[in-house]
Amino acid sequence: MKQDKISILKQYLPEQSAPIIAAWIDDYACEFKISKTRNTKLGDYRPPFRGSHHRISVNYNLNPYAFLITTVHEFAHLVAWNAHQNRIKPHGTEWKNTFKKMMLPFFELDIFPLDVKKAVVSYLQNPAASSCADKDLYKTLKRYDAPKEDVLHVEDVLENQHFTLPNGREFKKLNKIRTRFRCLEVKTGRMYLFNPLAEVKLVS
Ligand SMILES: [Zn+2]
Known part of the structure; x- marks a missing residue:
């Protein structure tokens, strides 16, 4: 049920972004999993294999902004894969342009605090930025982690x-x-x- 999906996603994402991500999950027939922590990866994308669905997983313990950006990052892999399959580099120009375009609705909703927005924009402008976990970007996102036990x-x-x-x-x-x-x-x-x-x- 779509409504259930939205209310689950709202526990992890900034509220206004949940309906958009729920729609993507349906539209792209993606198996979306919220997974337990993996230290090395924030999220993961697997292309369809022998008739299976696209698969995306995102770590459950990211703060809402990091969760959203990671989710969009992985969906950009999905969309780029649909257009180019294995003919492109994972974080090459095609992926980057796709990611940029897919971030737009969230910029328009004004979901991000200014420092996060700036970090995302400079991440997208930096041609050297190529990893799933850009250091500067995630350092900024870290500021929004809940304080550890007070x-x-x-x-x-x-x-x-x-x-x-x-x-x-x-x-x-x-x-x-x-x-x-x-x-x-x-x-x-x-x-x-x-x-x-x-x-x-x-x-x-
Ligand atoms: Zn990636």
């Missing part, structure tokens, strides 16, 4: 900074006494001693 240890909190425990109690970190830290509970004004490795969250 839990840290009391020893990492700066003096006088406030932090909370999982139960919500708020403290202010003071000085170290031997192996533990003195912390003042904000609400009660009481002093406590904390193990340096206690897991806490910073109060922003």
